[in-house]
Amino acid sequence: MDFEIDKELRREIEETREWGEREVRPAGLEADRNGAPLPIDHPYFRRYLEHGGGRTRWHGPGAEPARGSSGGGVLKSVIIGEEISYWDRGMTIANPGVGLPEGIVLASATEEQKERFLGPFLKPDRPRWASFALTEPGGGSDTANFKTRARRDGKHWILTGAKCFIGNASRADWILVQANADPEKGRSGQRAFFVEQGTPGLGGFKIEKKMGLKAYESTSFTLEECRIPENNLLGEAGRSAEKSDGGEKSSKGYKSTMSTLNASRPGVAASAIGIARAALDESIAFARANDLVKQVRVRDRLELFQRKLRAAWLMVLKSAWLADQGKPNIVEASMGKVYAAEIAQDIATLAMELLGVVGARGDHLIEKLYRDVKALNIVEGTGQIQRVIMGRQLVGLPR
């Protein structure tokens, strides 16, 4: 048993810290002040590419290793993710790159699809984004109840429906859209489709105005009789299953989606911890600057922040470590997600109390963190959904 981070990873964390302090925090603050994501041609994104970001983890022909992708698995990505979220969680989503769909594409796409959709991200000539569209209006965490439909039409698929709260959708080269190809089969009828930007029928992009995390776009859009080639259906298994009568293969689309979410929960939890750690550091700095540290009430509050944050962090590290070991982590991933997100919210809330009326001015970093962190207890399964998942495992809570 060992909870220490090794020297090599510490060096990478330090590099991330330098980049975060110099580039990420100012960019996030700029977006927050403007109340809108940074525009596509913002110089930050070019610098991000020059810094080595925005590249795929796919080792295709001519690949250059992406920054932070030299191995180390979930644990490493969680540790680096926590550090970058410390500087600005919104910018971690806003950054160019394949982003959320990368895991599912790497796991399920055909080689031809990887070449076609990940290839441009091997050595991007300009900032490029991809996007993953799961959530629908009226269908947040109930992923089995999507209304977006896909129907076969010769050598094409026709997609119809609407998606909402989708990161980077309007600026993405392609969006991996989850749709149901056989509603009678429920969740096992679900498939994922590559929908390229500019495809007729893909439109109605509306960038939502959010309380926090303003640095990245959360976008709603519609699919109106959107015709895409048959080889844009993710993976071989889904296609063959579509021709068969269902069974084990046919649930692969849903399962691959859910396994992606499971694998990414430690990452979401880590970003909550990054925000909370920033709130703690700002709280300590404020308390010291205003000679509040010796007040027992203040000290107890800061002690609580520190202690809960450490417990949450270890919980998240454990869930990531289990994932890297190939061991089941459903309970731990959900536990880390719900605990970290709620603790982070508590810390930011109490940090606002520490500021007193200074917090009400709206120009302190803690005030931004307070707005930002709320989303982490909502995205990729609310705290309540995480408890349902844990309940199924721990007490056999029925579906």
Place this chain on the structure above:
Amino acid sequence: MIDFSLNEDLELIVDTIRSFSNERVLPKIRTFESDRRVDGEVSREFAMAGFDRLELPESLGGSGLGMLARVLVNEEMGAVDPGAALALDRLGPAFYALEAFGGLNALAQFARPIVETEGKRAVLVLESDSTFDVEHGRVSGAVPWIPSGRADLVVILSDTGARVVEHGSSLQPLRGSGLRAAGSASLRLEHAPVIAQWQDPRKAAQALAKARLYAASLLLGVLRGASEFSRNYAMNREAFGRPIAHHQGLAFLIVDMYTAVESVRLLVHDAALKIDSGEDGTQHAAAAFVEAVEASRFIGPNGVQILGGHGFMQDYPVEKAMRESRALGLWMGGIDRARDDAGKFLE
């Protein structure tokens, strides 16, 4: 690099102590509680397996293991009966003060005779929990409660040092709120001769850190035991046509109790690893203790709540867990003093 697994030796220790606690202690927990002691046969088996000298150096006949081994053993014992755990580990946290201040010599002089003589007990008391006067090398005063029915060696730990007393103490048996299997008494010292004393605030802090972690790991076990028992009960007890655990109000409570136990476990292990690696673990140990005590306020009463009226009855162990978790939380200076130390990172 980060690794949450146990090595083979520690896994073996955990398996062994788990079997012992479930097979030898669990069937007798109410007997031990009413007798205010653990029977000699169980005590001898515990000693035979070497668990009564887990951290004693090998040169003194012990196993020479560290804090991580200690907290793993305490979790398993605490999950079944923390009072029995205290009765069986006859050196208890007194070991840490002797080790910190007196090293091998003090352990050979004071600790070894305790483990080598059946039935003897050493107790650690904190000066902050007591009223003591020291005059001409003799100490007088009283400690309102100790979880022990014997005190063959008394180690008094202050913020700056420690004193050892062997004679001149008397015990007044008490009913005790919890931990009754360990015995329960008030301790009085009357002109008791101090046979060893040391001054070193840093070592005092180290000894207290380990003692707190000792208490926190027993608490962890109690919380796990209560949490698991009530979870299993809720999966078997039916109301309104289904297991009560399948009513979301209870399911979420059980999930939150499980999470609270895990948060304590991680902080306890974190502090133990820090201490075993030679780092200053005082703040981490204090934080682990605070977390354990806070979790006990949540899990103790809710373990009873899940069982409803049955939980209030002594037919089930959850009422015992509620009492014992409270008693452990008051031990070793309690939560407020621990919070002082856990917050020292701000200084």
